[in-house]
Amino acid sequence: MIATARPLVIKAGGKEIVPDGPLPEFVRRVAALVRTGRPIVIVHGGGDEVTERAGALGLPTEKRAGQRITSAPMLEIVLEVLGGRVNARLVGALGVAGVAAVGVSGLSDRLLLVRPAGSPPGSLGFVGEPVRVRPSVLSSLLGRGFVPVVAPLGADASGQAYNVNADLAAGAIARALRADLFLVTDVPGVLAADGHILRTLTVARARELVAEGVARDGMVPKLEAAERALTPGSASWIGDLPALGGDPPTGGTRILPGARPPAPAALGRLARTRGT
Numbered sequence: 516m517i518a519t520a521r522p523l524v525i526k527a528g529g530k531e532i533v534p535d536g537p538l539p540e541f542v543r544r545v546a547a548l549v550r551t552g553r554p555i556v557i558v559h560g561g562g563d564e565v566t567e568r569a570g571a572l573g574l575p576t577e578k579r580a581g582q583r584i585t586s587a588p589m590l591e592i593v594l595e596v597l598g599g600r601v602n603a604r605l606v607g608a609l610g611v612a613g614v615a616a617v618g619v620s621g622l623s624d625r626l627l628l629v630r631p632a633g634s635p636p637g638s639l640g641f642v643g644e645p646v647r648v649r650p651s652v653l654s655s656l657l658g659r660g661f662v663p664v665v666a667p668l669g670a671d672a673s674g675q676a677y678n679v680n681a682d683l684a685a686g687a688i689a690r691a692l693r694a695d696l697f698l699v700t701d702v703p704g705v706l707a708a709d710g711h712i713l714r715t716l717t718v719a720r721a722r723e724l725v726a727e728g729v730a731r732d733g734m735v736p737k738l739e740a741a742e743r744a745l746t747p748g749s750a751s752w753i754g755d756l757p758a759l760g761g762d763p764p765t766g767g768t769r770i771l772p773g774a775r776p777p778a779p780a781a782l783g784r785l786a787r788t789r790g791t
Contacts, residue, residue, distance in 0.1 A: 520552060520553055520554060521553075521693070521748070521749065522553070522554040522555065522556055522657060522689075522692050522693075522694035522695070523548065523554070523555055523556070523694060523695045523696075523697060523762075524556045524557075524685050524688055524689040524692065524694045524695070524696045524744070525555060525556070525685075525696075525697050525699065525759070526557075526559070526681055526682055526685035526696070526697070526698045526699060527557060527558075527559050527560065527605075527699050528559075528681070528699060528700065528701070529559075529561040529563045529564055530701055531699050531756060532561070532601065532604065532608075533563075534604065537756055538604075538605075538608055539608070540756060541699070541756060541759075542608045542609055542611075542612045542614070544756065544759045545609065545612075545614060546612045548759075548762055549614050553762055555662045556653055556657070556662070556688060556692070557605065557616075557663070557664045557665065558665045558681055558684050558685040559597075559601060559602065559605055559664065559666065559667070560597075560667065560681040561596055561597050561601040561681075562583065564596050564600070564601060565583070565593055565596045568595070569589060569592050572592065574588055574589060574592065576589075579633075579638075579639060582633070582642060582680075583639075583642070583678065584639050584640050585640040585642050586640050587641065589640070589678075590640070590641040590676065590677075590678060593668070594676060597620075597666045597667060598620050598622075598666045598668055601666070602620070602664055602666045605618075606618040606664050609662060609664070614662055615661050616662040616664050617656055617661045617662070617663055617664065618664045618666070619652060619656075619663050619664070619665055619666070620665060620666035620668045621645075621667060621668045621670070621679055621684060622669070622670055622676060623652050624649060624651060624652040625670060626648065626649055626650070626652055626653070626688075627643075627645050627647075627648060627669035627679060627688075628646055628647040628648070628669065628671070629643025629644055629646060629670065629671055629677050630643060631643060631671070632644040632680075641677050641678055642677060642678050642679070642680075643669045643670075643671065643678065644679070644680070645679065645687040648687050648688055648691035649691075650688065650691040650692050653665075653688065653692065654692070665684065667679040667680065667681040667683075667684040680736055682698060682736040682737050682739075682740040683736060683740055685698065686739070686740030686741065686742075686744040687740075689749070689751075690743055690744050690745075693746045693748075693749060694744070695749050695750045695752075696740070696744040696750075696751040696752070697752045697754070697767070698737045698740065698751070698752070698753045698754075699754070699756055700733070700737060700753060700754065700755060701755060703754060704753060704758065704766070704767045704768035705721070705724070705730060705738070705753055705768040707724075708727075708729045713768050714768060714769065715768070715769050715771055716768050716769070716771065717771050718742050718770065718772060721738045721741075721742065721770060725738060734753075737753050738753070738770070741770040742770065745770065745772055750763065750769060751769070751770040752764050752770070753767055753768045753770065754766050754768060755767070
């Protein structure tokens with residue numbers, strides 16, 4: 516099978532892929548999209564499970580401005596949980612549903628090249644922000660009909676592994692593939708100040724919502740990732756799991772162009788927002 520349609524990158528947070536949560540529904544919706552012939556890439560989170568595992572090992576979780584400070588011992592836990600347990604669970608569940616999925620990470624074929632995040636850079640430990648994407652491993656898998664399932668990890672120029680914000684990873688991958696992006700979250704879309712769902716949102720207005728404090732916490736990296744993913748002809752959505760149905764999605768918030776995406780250096784802003 517040669518993938519010719521525009522790919523869709525789906526970012527699933529940890530809540531969508533826990534065994535006793537909505538994992539079966541997530542897998543069902545992905546399988547339905549795969550049957551339409553749309554090439555799919557999944558990028559997953561799993562921060563709650565990292566916190567749980569760290570606690571079981573007696574390692575406290577510390578965050579700064581919403582970002583997990585990732586020491587060397589914490590990085591080992593991130594690699595174990597995200598690169599191992601969570602990734603394998605999702606690949607297995609997709610396989611049971613008849614989806615030919617292959618687990619990879621941002622370390623695979625140097626998919627995600629990163630630099631230290633934080634202000635100043637490196638102040639968060641082994642937390643990285645993507646500066647370059649090498650999508651050849653994903654393109655190869657998509658061209659053979661597989662669904663790559665990507666753990667949000669990356670490496671710097673020396674090969675040192677880093678923990679990466681999953682929204683940021685998904686946005687960077689979508690841009691490199693010139694793909695559409697759907698960021699699954701636990702709210703039905705981006706909300707206005709009065710609580711109603713904004714069905715469409717320009718990049719310029721999204722930035723205003725962040726500046727006004729209407730969009731905050733975990734929504735900030737989602738909006739920035741959605742913006743960074745936009746390329747000519749592509750689309751970005753933010754919404755809950757029910758909004759993922761249909762191709763194109765019929766629910767959630769669609770992010771529209773309206774301002775030029777920031778230069779890659781501006782991605783450093785994400786170092787001050789929520790991470791895995």
